[in-house]
Amino acid sequence: MHDRQNRDRWIRVLALAGLAALALASLAVGAANVSLSDPQAWLFLTVSRIPRTLAAMLAGAALAVAGVVMQQIARNRFVEPSTTGAPESAALGLIAVTLIAPEAPIWVKMLVASVTALMGVTLFLQVIRRLPPKEVFLVPLAGLILAGILGAAVTWIGWETDLLQYLSIWLLTGEFSGVIAGRYELLWIAGIAAVIAWFAADRFSILGLGVESATALGLRPQAVMRLGLVVVAVVTAMVVSSVGMIPFVGLVVPNIVSRMMGDNLRRTLAPTAMGGAMLVLGSDLVGRLVIHPYEIPAGTVLGVVGAALFLILLWRRPRRAR
């Protein structure tokens, strides 16, 4: 037991150290060189570099947490927000607001995006409930197809209404280069949603044991599920509307953490959040460095890295331990 606690502590310490190192690197790297003697430097840091670093960390952490929550709700390891149609639904909401009430204040847009994202994940749950039971790989497959159908619908509307440009920002990029102070703060809401998930960590763990066990322990599974869906929807909507969807973070990070530490969310949620922050921050850094002074969006980097990791997880995991 003490070995385990030691190991957990080391994982935490290493994750924190790694995150700190990445954050420092993120503050130091960019198209412009910053030297601290320059009076302009502080302004530059506070307006651009710090917000960018925070945005990447918040988005990554929140997406990873949303991924775990989604996995507990669906009781399937291979789902995450972007395999449920939630981002496409959020984009649908955003497009609807843009068309119907372009002057609406930002909080209305966010509310609508969150509500439509919620409808999207709920639809996903309804669909997978009808799948033959015990088909582990059918669940993410159905989710991806559903996301494809919704995505086609959104794209078509965007195309017909000349809003395709916005859509490609929401659904495809996962880009942090546009982040400056005043343009990323919505991600704090995603962060808050992730913190709420942490407070309900035990409830989500118990939900992951199955509706039957959860009921027997006196939990109201439906209520926990609703809370989880709201967390997933809010995180997705905030990320989609502020930096664009970042795929696979919510899938890859929880799976890796689960292998190292298990699924007791009270213990694993913090490392999962840190892992997500590291992955997105790292991808953003890579994107900034490879063709310096140009940039590649973090979402594009993660599309490749994340899909590759997903494939490895898909084929490596022993069949027994699903």
Add this chain to the structure above:
Amino acid sequence: MSGTGGIDVRGVTHRIHGTTILQPIDLSLPSGKVTALIGPNGAGKSTLIRLIARIDPLQTGEVTVNGLDVRQTPSARLALEMAFMGQHSGLVSRLRVRELVAFGRWPHCHGRPGPKDRAAVEKALADFDLLPLADRFMDELSGGQAQRAHLAMTVVQETPWLLLDEPLNNLDLAHARALMAHLARLRDEGRSVLIVLHDLNFASGWADHVVAMKDGRILAEGVPAEVLTEPRLSELYDTPITVGSYQGRPLILHHL
């Protein structure tokens, strides 16, 4: 709590997709006893125990557990009254044995375990022979070991009633016997058990009260010697069954 200890089932029926699973059922289970629920496949045993445990919602009728109406009482309150273990654990989460068992304390501590909760978990681990496995992940265990972990999680809930749906699945003879002995000990401490059993000799050996179900009705109930008789069992299972006697208890044979 109202006076009547025990479980009362009044006029409970159940239908799924137009098929009747349970005819109107009236049943009173006394507390302080081990009650075995027996019957052929499809008799409705699992449905009944799941309805009592409020796992599936009641369609008609009424169930009370220690005087608490299952339909009305908050689920969290009922979790202090009865613990349930179903047949299909189908665990997806990757948990260590100790973590799984500790979740059985949720109704008491709601995620903030105190010394009493920790002690209860360690005792349950010891009772079910799980201490050497406590830090292993569930997906590394054999079927029987996993079954014991789920049992420990149910028992650690420390409820007056234990509802167990075929808990002997996957258990070898020694662990099955140990489980029944453990349940008998709990009974001697004043707790009550409702257990779905397929092995009639376990019912004969350990139960104080036997309820026999067939086709969604209760065919017979009473002490083992009354229910576990040749004519009753042959009718129950539609197959000739021989009943002998061993140390004053019925011994059920079916190969003759």
Add this chain to the structure above:
Amino acid sequence: MRDRKTLIRLGLLVLAVGVAAALWMFQGLGAGRRDFVLALRWEKLIALVLIGASVAVATVLFQTVSRNRILTPSIMGFDALYLLIQTLAVAMLGVTGFAMLPGGPKFLIETALMTALALALFGTLLGRGAGSAEDIARTILTGVVLGILFRAGASLIGRLLDPNAYATVQAVSFANFGRPNAALVGWGAALALPAMGLALWMGPRLDVLGLGRERAVSLGLRYRVVMTGALALTAVLVAVSTALVGPVAFLGLIVAGLTHGLFPAARHRLRLVTAALIACLLLVLGQWLFERFLGRQAVLSVVIEFAGGILFLALLLKGRIR
């Protein structure tokens, strides 16, 4: 083949395609510039027929190779692979002036690359996942994720090549049946027609292949050769259709489903021909309807994607993953 009902249906199908083609060519032909309009229509008709037949034959071949009725090459990421290769070819051969090559030779080189890669990748994948339903679901999921990986890879390489370009529009846009790549029609036909001929010639062998590996081997079929051949033909045909109009994910699924519904238990020769006819009918009639009456050139592919996506989801929900 000999049975009357089949012959009648086949006759009706041929007639319907003929009528559709005639409608396409001669309906609403104005008084002036007849030759010009006819030539234009003829060119498009040839392209549509070529695309439809390629998709249909590729799908039938692939379903036989994978012994699965809900798989299509596009679902398994074939067309995404072609998009990736297009980008890769420019990236790697860019220095030698590859991008400057005329369309035809470039197309041939890309198709050759595509065939080699598809054989390596999907040959292995399909060789592995042959067993239980779970394996099949995992294989499909792998294909879908491979598709995502290829698309992300193409967009990443696109960014590396030209940091200023926004590769997003290409990634979201639909196939446009109204504007096929006319320059490649000749080259496409030069590749697709022999490939279809070969497929027809292989018909009886494909029938045996469809019995499964054990039966096929014990009947003396050179299993690996036939399977590799069929997969190679699939790759070539997908390359042709993708080069001409872009990705068409679910057309093949609809066509294969209709073929199976109208001609159950057909041998491969008949099945290939009928599938091709059905695809042509669908495309020509659909394009005629949308282009001349609804005034929307690009909508046909959206409708097909929608219907196909929903059909696929419905098949999944019914648990028909074989």
